Amino acid sequence: xxxxxxxxxxxxxxxxxxxxxxxxxxxxxxxxxxxxxxxxxxxxxxxxxxxxxxxxxxxxxxxxxxxxxxxxxxxxxxxxxxxxxxxxxxxxxxxxxxxxxxxxxxxxxxxxxxxxxxxxxxxxxxxxxxxxxxxxxxxxxxxxxxxxxxxxxxxxxxxxxxxxxxxxxxxxxxxxxxxxxxxxxxxxxxxxxxxxxxxxxxxxxxxxxxxxxxxxxxxxxxxxxxxxxxxxxxxxxxxxxxxxxxxxxxxxxxxxxxxxxxxxxxxxxxxxxxxxxxxxxxxxxxxxxxxxxxxxxxxxxxxxxxxxxxxxxxxxxxxxxxxxxxxxxxxxxxxxxxxxxxxxxxxxxxxxxxxxxxxxxxxxxxxxxxxxxxxxxxxxxxxxxxxxxxxxxxxxxxxxxxxxxxxxxxxxxxxxxxxxxxxxxxx
Amino acid sequence: xxxxxxxxxxxxxxxxxxxxxxxxxxxxxxxxxxxxxxxxxxxxxxxxxxxxxxxxxxxxxxxxxxxxxxxxxxxxxxxxxxxxxxxxxxxxxxxxxxxxxxxxxxxxxxxxxxxxxxxxxxxxxxxxxxxxxxxxxxxxxxxxxxxxxxxxxxxxxxxxxxxxxxxxxxxxxxxxxxxxxxxxxxxxxxxxxxxxxxxxxxxxxxxxxxxxxxxxxxxxxxxxxxxxxxxxxxxxxxxxxxxxxxxxxxxxxxxxxx
Ligand SMILES: Nc1ncnc2c1ncn2[C@@H]1O[C@H](COP(=O)(O)OP(=O)(O)O)[C@@H](O)[C@H]1O
Ligand SMILES: [Mg+2]
Numbered sequence: 001x002x003x004x005x006x007x008x009x010x011x012x013x014x015x016x017x018x019x020x021x022x023x024x025x026x027x028x029x030x031x032x033x034x035x036x037x038x039x040x041x042x043x044x045x046x047x048x049x050x051x052x053x054x055x056x057x058x059x060x061x062x063x064x065x066x067x068x069x070x071x072x073x074x075x076x077x078x079x080x081x082x083x084x085x086x087x088x089x090x091x092x093x094x095x096x097x098x099x100x101x102x103x104x105x106x107x108x109x110x111x112x113x114x115x116x117x118x119x120x121x122x123x124x125x126x127x128x129x130x131x132x133x134x135x136x137x138x139x140x141x142x143x144x145x146x147x148x149x150x151x152x153x154x155x156x157x158x159x160x161x162x163x164x165x166x167x168x169x170x171x172x173x174x175x176x177x178x179x180x181x182x183x184x185x186x187x188x189x190x191x192x193x194x195x196x197x198x199x200x201x202x203x204x205x206x207x208x209x210x211x212x213x214x215x216x217x218x219x220x221x222x223x224x225x226x227x228x229x230x231x232x233x234x235x236x237x238x239x240x241x242x243x244x245x246x247x248x249x250x251x252x253x254x255x256x257x258x259x260x261x262x263x264x265x266x267x268x269x270x271x272x273x274x275x276x277x278x279x280x281x282x283x284x285x286x287x288x289x290x291x292x293x294x295x296x297x298x299x300x301x302x303x304x305x306x307x308x309x310x311x312x313x314x315x316x317x318x319x320x321x322x323x324x325x326x327x328x329x330x331x332x333x334x335x336x337x338x339x340x341x342x343x344x345x346x347x348x349x350x351x352x353x354x355x356x357x358x359x360x361x362x363x364x365x366x367x368x369x370x371x372x373x374x375x376x377x378x379x380x381x382x383x384x385x386x387x388x389x390x391x392x393x394x395x396x397x398x399x400x401x402x403x404x405x406x407x408x409x410x411x412x413x414x415x416x417x418x419x420x421x422x423x424x425x426x427x
Numbered sequence: 428x429x430x431x432x433x434x435x436x437x438x439x440x441x442x443x444x445x446x447x448x449x450x451x452x453x454x455x456x457x458x459x460x461x462x463x464x465x466x467x468x469x470x471x472x473x474x475x476x477x478x479x480x481x482x483x484x485x486x487x488x489x490x491x492x493x494x495x496x497x498x499x500x501x502x503x504x505x506x507x508x509x510x511x512x513x514x515x516x517x518x519x520x521x522x523x524x525x526x527x528x529x530x531x532x533x534x535x536x537x538x539x540x541x542x543x544x545x546x547x548x549x550x551x552x553x554x555x556x557x558x559x560x561x562x563x564x565x566x567x568x569x570x571x572x573x574x575x576x577x578x579x580x581x582x583x584x585x586x587x588x589x590x591x592x593x594x595x596x597x598x599x600x601x602x603x604x605x606x607x608x609x610x611x612x613x614x615x616x617x618x619x620x621x622x623x624x625x626x627x628x629x630x631x632x633x634x635x636x637x638x639x640x641x642x643x644x645x646x647x648x649x650x651x652x653x654x655x656x657x658x659x660x661x662x663x664x665x666x667x668x669x670x671x672x673x674x675x676x677x678x679x680x681x682x683x684x685x
Contacts, residue, residue: 228546229565289540291533294522298530301519308481308517309531310502369521422569 030234044421048363050414051378054407055385062389069389072258076270078388079254080192083272084109084335086380088351089358090283090373091327094320096359097287098300099368100149100156102321104141104163105328105355110347111167112138112329113336114174116188117181127187131333138329139322141167146318156321164352172344180343183336191275192337195268198255204274205251209244216240272334276377279330283373296320300368328355350404357408358383365415382407430493432457432622433478433509433591438487440470440477447473449647451487455591455622460613462633462654463626465643466666471626472514474643475595479511480504505532510584514595514626516576520569524561525549527568528583552586553578556612573600581609585616592616593624598632610636630659644669 041049062069069075088109095102102108116134119125125133145163149156175181183189196204216236223230251269259266287293298306299316307313336342362379364371386407390400431454440448447470455461465471476482478489480498488495491507498504504511518527525542528549534541550564561575568576577600584592594613598606613636617623627633633640634654642649642665649669650657657665657674664671 222543226543226547228543229563290538291535291540294526294530294533294540297521297526298519301521302517305517305519306530308479308501308511308513310500310505311531369519 030232030238033232033235042421043425044418046363046414046418047372048375048378050411051362051375051382054361055378055382058382058385058389062385062392066389066392069392072253072256073260073266074388076254076258076266078384080270080272080338081388082381082384083270083276084331084338085354085358085384086276086377087279087334088328088331088355089362089376089380090279091324091331091376092355092359093283093287093364093371093373093376094296095156095324096300096356096364096366097296097368097371098317098320099303100317100320101356101366102145102156102160102324102328103352103356104145104160104167105324106347106351107164107167107171108138108141108325108347109328109330109332109335109351109355110342110345111141111171111174111332112325113183113332113342113346114171114181116329116333117183117336117342118174120185120188121181127185130185131188134333135326135329138325138327138332142322142325143318145325146321149321150314150317168344168348171346175342175344177344180341183339183341188333188337189340190337191271191334192340195254195266195270196274198268201251201255201269205247208277209240209247212243213240272338275334279327280373280377283327283376287373292316292319297369300370350401353404353408354380354383357404357411360415361407361411365419366412367415367419379411429456429458431455431490432492434488434490434493435474435478436488436490438474438477438489439485440473440482441485447646448477449645451643451646451648452651453478453641453648454651455624456639457590457622458617458620459638460617460623460625460636461639461641462637463624463641463643464628464633464662464666465649469643469666470646471643472595475511475513475593475624475626478504478509478593479513502531505587505589508587508590510587510589510592512577512580512584512592512594512597514599516580518568518576518580521567523567524553524564524571524579527579528552528586530583532587548586549582552582556582556585556608574602574605577601577605577609581612585612589621591622591624593626595626596628597625598627598629606632630662633662634659642666642675644675650674 088105091105091109092102095105112134115137116130119130119133120127141163145156145159148154148159195201216239220230220233220236222228250273254269254273255267257265257267287296295306295311295316298309298311299313299320303313306316332342332347335346339346358379359371359376360366360379361382362375362377364375364379383404386403387400390403393399433455435451435453438448438451438453439446451470451474453463453474463471463474473482477484480501480503489498490496496503496507498507519530522530525546529545534544534548546564553561553564556578561571568579571579577597581594581597584594594609598609601609610632613623613625617636617638625633625636637654639651640654640657640662641651642662644665647669649665650671652674657671661671661674665675669675
């Protein structure tokens with residue numbers, strides 16, 4: 001068995017021929033990395049690939065069959081529409097990671113938004129206080145759910161279904177039958193209807209790309225210096241290039257005037273976008289760079305192994321629900337900013353499906369242990385695209401329900417089939 | 428004889444009405460390999476899990492370096508310097524080799540995980556163990572063969588410069604060459620001064636590496652003797668009948684048949 005032995009191997013480490021001497025530190029060339037990726041996909045480790053392909057298909061269908069889908073105004077609207085769904089889907093990721101489900105995240109988001117709205121309208125609180133109150137309300141809901149699931153051992157499906165019903169009652173009680181609460185605070189509503197000034201948008205976009213590039217190159221250099229496992233350099237550069245194209249491309253797109261009225265220009269990135277980006281970065285950091293995140297994956301992968309490793313499984317399971325409902329409240333506030341009001345039905349109905357569906361569509365597994373924050377964003381964009389494009393095609397709400405349900409079922413099938421393939425191939 | 432590193436005295440453990448361990452005394456000495464033998468269902472794994480802090484004891488004392496200690500979970504036990512390789516390995520399939528080896532004890536530069544340091548240390552430990560070719564230490568454990576998984580579980584246990592290592596049937600899933608390597612490792616660890624506990628059904632292996640043999644029979648200690656004082660045949664009798672000429676539980680113990 002011959003292999004290219006890395007030249008920088010320390011002389012002190014004596015590798016027997018049958019040991020980890022083959023342990024490759026580098027993935028080799030870009031072509032090898034591409035082949036590895038294809039093998040993983042074939043083996044059932046598809047990640048967000050189906051969602052991205054699905055998104056492409058949806059764009060082609062809606063682009064070809066409707067006149068208004070590809071207008072700048074509509075795509076900007078689609079983005080703002082997608083933001084709350086993306087955040088709600090990211091909220092579901094920790095719960096799905098530990099192998100549980102939260103059917104109440106949608107109504108928890110509505111309840112959080114109701115608390116925030118009432119704090120402003122009825123109690124005259126400043127907006128930061130109101131937002132914190134809304135998120136705290138979410139945290140308390142999550143704590144209650146988590147305690148019942150993790151401590152009492154009631155299946156999360158039952159607990160959160162109960163909360164799905166009970167929280168709708170709470171909202172009716174808070175807001176009143178048939179009523180609604182205005183959500184027109186300048187700052188919060190501005191998240192949905194205002195845009196980042198063009199120059200500032202460009203500065204932030206360039207800063208994001210520069211920061212990512214610096215971090216990626218720094219990490220790569222350290223991996224080389226310490227002879228650690230690393231991707232080929234070409235892949236690092238490719239990733240930076242893709243990010244640059246996406247970020248700068250979207251910024252350029254949004255910074256073009258999209259108004260139909262020549263006297264009122266509408267230009268710039270909607271404020272919703274940076275909010276989603278910040279949440280995405282925070283969640284990604286938490287899940288992939290901290291011990292807390294690592295333990296979430298461990299609990300979802302093998303709960304008994306996690307327990308034997310000294311991880312406080314009870315705490316992790318409760319915290320997953322706390323994190324979920326708190327972030328759901330943020331999603332609710334964003335949704336309220338988009339619609340301008342909170343009604344007793346906010347977060348009910350279709351939203352239940354969106355919350356779970358978006359994360360799964362994006363590639364997070366229903367079986368636990370697999371998923372990323374970005375899955376929520378990708379899945380959220382897919383569902384928002386259906387939501388936005390379908391009425392342009394068939395203006396009947398039955399179609400929306402049917403298609404959304406179908407898409408979720410499709411994503412769950414992909415998830416289940418991938419899982420079977422993975423256990424067969426061991427990827 | 429030297430003082431035991433770890434000693435259990437009069438340990439009882441029941442699961443509901445099933446009384447699995449009866450007044451078990453068990454000792455681990457530094458620099459020695461103690462073989463824990465017994466038929467399937469004798470209670471070996473249960474004893475290991477009691478030592479590991481996964482199961483509480485119904486009664487009995489737990490002494491470490493001569494002093495009674497209170498252990499309330501796996502973390503306390505790891506803190507004492509006791510590492511366990513479980514029979515079912517207890518690895519997370521969705522995590523890679525490095526992540527599994529440091530699970531629950533991740534190195535970090537507050538609050539960020541120190542991946543570089545963990546990877547370097549994991550690679551160092553694996554290199555010193557030598558078992559099988561692995562494509563990368565960043566490969567998910569799901570993709571490993573039985574022998575490779577076993578190596579990872581053992582590497583996880585020796586990573587921490589511990590004082591005691593317990594291995595629950597570590598060679599059951601291994602081929603001839605790999606079994607050889609594990610046995611060599613067991614001996615090397617003991618020669619370094621660690622207390623090693625090896626659970627195995629293979630008498631040849633047991634006699635090759637063990638200094639002491641503790642035989643469990645239906646949850647009772649049938650014998651705890653130096654390996655040099657018993658024969659192959661006697662140990663088999665202890666395992667299957669709980670007694671052999673000069674060793675073992677007294678004739679017809681009251682509840683030996685449960
Ligand atoms: N968690 C448990 N709950 C109930 N009974 C158990 C449990 N673990 C082990 N036992 C019982 O304890 C006995 C000893 O099991 P074990 O310690 O695994 O034996 P060994 O490892 O010696 O083969 C068996 O009869 C088994 O059924
Ligand atoms: Mg056993």
